[in-house]
Structures are given as C-alpha cells and as structure tokens.
Amino acid sequence: MISSKKIIYPFDVTLSHLTKNKKHSISFQSDDFALFNDDSLELMRSFPENHVDMVFADPPYLLSNDGFTCQNGQMVSVNKGKWDKSKGFDEDVKFHEAWISECRRILKPEGTIWISGTYHSIYQCGFLLQKLGFHILNDISWFKPNASPNLSCRFFTASHETILWARKDRRAKHYFNYEAMKNGDFPEDNIKKPQLQMRSVWSMSTPAPNEKEFGKHPTQKPLNLLKRIVLASTKAGDLIFDPFNGGGTTGLAAKTIGDRQYIGCDINKDYIDLTVKRYNRIVEQQKLFEGQL
Ligand SMILES: C[S@@+](CC[C@H](N)C(=O)[O-])C[C@H]1O[C@@H](n2cnc3c(N)ncnc32)[C@H](O)[C@@H]1O
Numbered sequence: 001m002i003s004s005k006k007i008i009y010p011f012d013v014t015l016s017h018l019t020k021n022k023k024h025s026i027s028f029q030s031d032d033f034a035l036f037n038d039d040s041l042e043l044m045r046s047f048p049e050n051h052v053d054m055v056f057a058d059p060p061y062l063l064s065n066d067g068f069t070c071q072n073g074q075m076v077s078v079n080k081g082k083w084d085k086s087k088g089f090d091e092d093v094k095f096h097e098a099w100i101s102e103c104r105r106i107l108k109p110e111g112t113i114w115i116s117g118t119y120h121s122i123y124q125c126g127f128l129l130q131k132l133g134f135h136i137l138n139d140i141s142w143f144k145p146n147a148s149p150n151l152s153c154r155f156f157t158a159s160h161e162t163i164l165w166a167r168k169d170r171r172a173k174h175y176f177n178y179e180a181m182k183n184g185d186f187p188e189d190n191i192k193k194p195q196l197q198m199r200s201v202w203s204m205s206t207p208a209p210n211e212k213e214f215g216k217h218p219t220q221k222p223l224n225l226l227k228r229i230v231l232a233s234t235k236a237g238d239l240i241f242d243p244f245n246g247g248g249t250t251g252l253a254a255k256t257i258g259d260r261q262y263i264g265c266d267i268n269k270d271y272i273d274l275t276v277k278r279y280n281r282i283v284e285q286q287k288l289f290e291g292q293l
C-alpha cells in the first residue's frame with residue numbers, strides 16, 4: 001500500500017503556483033473557487049505533481065460533424081462549437097492521451113478521476129486510462145429518462161452517457177463515501193432504492209430549466225449528477241479540478257456541498273462568464289438560507 005500523508009495546501013498556495021511567472025491569470029476567484037480561461041493542458045503543466053484529490057473531466061465528445069438531432073420536437077444541428085470538432089481518430093486519441101496524462105501527474109496517489117462521455121469518445125478514454133496505469137473502479141451508466149428521440153428511426157435512441165471512475169494507483173486507498181451513497185436521499189432517481197447499495201446505473205433527467213437561467217452550455221450536466229459524484233469521492237478540504245469546466249457544474253456542486261476547493265478551466269470565455277453568474281446565484285441562495293440577506 002502506498003502511504004501518502006494528507007497534505008492540505010492553502011488554496012492561495014495552489015493558485016500562486018499556477019500564476020507564477022504570470023503564465024496564467026485567474027479569471028475569477030473566491031476563497032474556495034477559482035476559474036481560469038485557458039487551454040487546460042497548458043494550465044495543468046503549471047500544477048505541482050501529486051496535488052489534486054479529484055478530477056472530474058467532461059472532455060469534448062468530438063461529435064460536431066454537421067449532423068442533426070431532435071430537441072423539443074425540432075430538428076437542430078449537433079454542432080456544439082469549434083472546440084467539439086474531431087481532428088480524426090489519431091489526433092483525437094493524442095488529445096485525450098495528453099490531458100489524461102497530465103491529470104495523472106497532478107493527482108495525488110490516492111486521488112481519483114471521473115471521465116464522462118458517449119460512445120464517440122468514452123472507449124478511447126477508457127483505453128487510455130488503462131494504458132496510463134489507472135485502475136478503473138466503475139463505469140457508471142447515466143440513464144436520461146427524457147433523452148431526445150432518434151430522428152432517423154434506423155437505430156436505437158441514445159439515452160445514456162458513461163462516466164468512468166478510476167483511481168490513480170491500484171495499491172492506494174481511494175476515498176468512497178459508501179454510507180452517503182447507500183443511505184442518502186436521491187428523489188430524482190427512481191432506480192435508487194432507499195437504504196440499499198447504490199448501483200452503477202443512475203437515472204437522472206438532463207438539466208432542469210432553472211439550471212439554465214443565465215443561458216445554457218450545449219453539454220451542461222445536471223447539478224444532481226455532479227453533487228452525487230463530489231459527495232461520493234471527496235471529503236472536506238479536498239481540492240477538485242475540472243479541466244473542461246463548461247458551465248461550471250462541478251464547481252457549483254462542490255460549492256453546494258461545501259468545504260471543498262475548486263479550480264475550473266475552460267478555453268471559452270463565455271462559459272467562464274456563465275459559471276460566475278451561476279456561482280453568484282448559489283452564494284446568494286446560501287446567504288439567504290443562512291439569514292444573511
Ligand atoms: C463537454 S463540455 C463540459 C460541460 C460541463 N461539464 C458542464 O456541465 O457545463 C467541454 C468544455 O471543454 C471546453 N474545452 C474544450 N477544449 C478545451 C481545452 N483544450 N482547454 C480547456 N477547455 C476546453 C469547451 O469550451 C467546453 O466548454
């Protein structure tokens with residue numbers, strides 16, 4: 001068993017590593033939440049090694065191939081943005097290998113990584129996790145009961161995403177909040193039975209309208225999904241990193257649960273701005289709840 005003493009760096013120390021030599025600048029910062037508008041590969045290279053407790057990564061699915069899908073009964077383009085265009089199989093694999101390798105370097109030995117994706121990308125990521133020495137703990141099926149119908153009627157309606165959970169080192173003791181997962185309250189999920197072990201199929205609808213009040217990110221994850229992931233795999237004081245922040249759902253889950261430090265990175269400034277609006281709303285709601293407003 002690898003023994004690694006739990007070192008909690010003050011958040012400021014972590015951020016000063018990242019901003020050393022003015023290589024990266026912080027777009028938004030509070031005492032436990034920071035956002036960088038950057039290429040995450042570059043940002044990760046400035047992290048000290050063995051530093052992060054948990055990574056949640058929702059990388060581009062690289063499926064923006066000019067096709068169409070159905071949304072709310074309307075035909076819409078599948079294109080999410082330039083960031084989601086495939087550069088061909090080999091280049092896509094190189095991209096995934098580069099960022100997963102950096103995640104491995106910055107994770108603590110007992111740290112874990114979650115990677116979400118569809119069949120367009122998840123097999124490449126799973127193969128690379130194994131190639132790079134991670135030990136896969138689970139492949140979660142996130143079933144979407146409200147998935148959009150299939151327009152072509154020539155194959156099944158895609159209605160789930162896969163979320164891989166892996167630990168950096170097979171011999172290290174990773175954290176799993178078994179009690180909270182077994183005995184917690186999950187009213188959004190009709191597969192989870194009260195007081196029984198949490199299984200690897202999770203049923204949850206796509207983000208509710210109130211999660212899009214400031215505009216929506218095209219691949220935004222539901223807050224409940226990330227709350228479950230953060231609660232299952234992190235404890236108080238842990239540092240969470242999301243290299244593909246998007247609308248900031250991972251950080252917002254960490255903020256909602258509390259006592260976590262979060263760093264998110266996105267190459268697109270609009271998504272950083274969206275995250276700040278969503279973050280401020282959560283802080284406002286928390287203050288209201290605590291009677292400070
Ligand atoms: C699948 S989305 C993440 C959605 C997010 N999980 C959420 O709930 O909103 C992927 C994000 O990665 C960003 N991205 C793509 N390439 C990037 C890179 N090299 N560095 C940083 N961000 C990148 C995109 O701008 C996009 O917002």
